[in-house]
Amino acid sequence: MRVVWSNGSEDSVAELARALLDALDGGPAVLPLDPRNPVAGDVRDAMRPDEPVEPGTAVIIPTSGSTGRPKGTLLSTQALLASARATHARLGGPGRWLLATPPVYIGGLQVLVRSHLAGTTPVVLDTSQGFRPEAFEEAAREVFSSPGPHYTALVPTQLARLLDAGGAGAEGFDAIVLGGAALPDELRRRAERAGVSVVPSYGMSETASGCVYDGVPLDGVAVRLGDKDRIEVSGAVLAHGYRLDPEQTATSFVDGWFRTNDIGRLSADGRLTVLGRIDDMINTGGVKVPARHVEDALTRQDGVAAACVVGLPDPEWGQLVAAVVVPASSAHPPSVDRLRDAVKADLGPAAAPKLIRTLDELPLIGPGKVDRSAVRRLLHDHVDHHDGDAEK
Structure with missing residues (x-):
């Protein structure tokens, strides 16, 4: 296992990207961690980096460790690439990405995977000192200087700050994938009025990032409702378990389906509405x-x-x-x-x-x-x- 520390700076993202590409090609599994996280050391220790890694693992995405016992999601090269391919297929083809979220989380890490698949180099917004709309606008201009399509991935809080700043270049992207939290209706309406193309996504580390875009599962992903309307997901994007935790793995991954902790509703045409945890x-x-x-x-x-x-x-x-x-x-x-x-x-x-x-x-x-x-x-x-x- 290769532990890679990344605080969102360009140099640390470049180091993580090199380790990630090596892992996708069969090299050591990568455990990305943020040195700014006060419990990152505890999370690293819980992942036991000196012990053998579960077979087929390219990346281990850990929890923050701030709410209970840390656990690490095991993702294979196949799952990461399946997610990236399905994302490009839904958005309109491979393109140039702006990395604007921390790459130690699955949403940011997938920007690196998608860029690799697209044969492009992502523009990295340095987030080591936080997120600033003016820095985003400058990075967006660099993205737009290359042929498109042009994409980025944000969380709703970042989108709100960009809109508060007059858009800060967000309106120039062909698609902005939103994850990490639910997209409030009013924020979506604000984005639409500003001409910003947002794509709300639902997913998690266990699904190699967003696997349902605007209520519709990505190609190759199936969604159903289990007991008490619990959302369950299947497809090539799924993780293959949790680091050193066969009991939790057996509970959460059953017969090719991942049992989430969310409840939802499915419309007659199969569109998913997430009601909450x-x-x-x-x-x-x-x-x-x-x-x-x-x-x-x-x-x-x-x-x-x-x-x-x-x-x-x-x-x-x-x-x-x-x-x-x-x-x-x-x-x-x-x-x-x-x-x-x-x-x-x-x-x-x-x-x-x-x-x-x-x-x-x-x-x-x-x-x-x-x-x-x-x-x-x-x-x-x-x-x-x-x-x-x-x-x-």
Whole structure:
């Protein structure tokens, strides 16, 4: 196993790209890690780099390790290439990519794989000091200087910042694949008004990145609903297990299907709608409330930049609906009563959050992925204050 540290700088991305190409060609498996992650050392140790790697493994994508025991997803060359080929087939053919997300996560790593397949060199946006719209715009100009199609992959938070900055070149891409988190309806409408071509994707490390684009599975990918509407995925894009964890592998990968922790709905024509994670379904007073639906209702309101909704234990309701919101302007936070009334009007009284707290930003575990455990802990500390007033 080859451990490669990458902080998003051009040099570190180049080192990772060389190791990745070697792994795809049969060389040592790659374990990419970000030195800025405070638990990266623990994750590396949990992956036991000195022990033999499971056969057929090209890349091991680890969890952050911040929410429970770290685990590593085992991806083969075949799975990575199948995902990249299916992505190009859906988007309009191989093209030039801008890498704008950390390559230690599957979304960023796949930009490197897709570029390799396309026979192009990706333009690397240096994210070692964070994401800046002006730097993205400069990198986009370099991408556009070469023949297209032109692509990039972002998380919704990055897209929102680009739109806040007037687009910053985002409108020039033939497609922007969005992953890492759900795309709020209002953010999608903003992108469409700005002429930005966004493609929301659903997937994870276990599916070698996004495997469902705008509700439609990629070529070679099948989706079905299992027990209690749990989303299950099959196809050549699947990982072949978890690092040194045969028990979890046997539980999650069954007869060629990967059992996700998400619940969904399939339309008559096979289009997938992701309703949220299994543990994000809130049962309050006997009514099941999808947290994502409440988040969408909140982010549709003026003055709300982002939201996270969780269920908290409650002796009366079983669980109560609780939310944190990030105001678009810290000087003018939205009225809690207005937010609660808006959710009630959209989804019914059971969905209206009984506790709402404002934050300057949502805690994250990876690019654009909200740390819901941290949100629960934060709100639990204030559960006695759900008297109708937002707290800062």
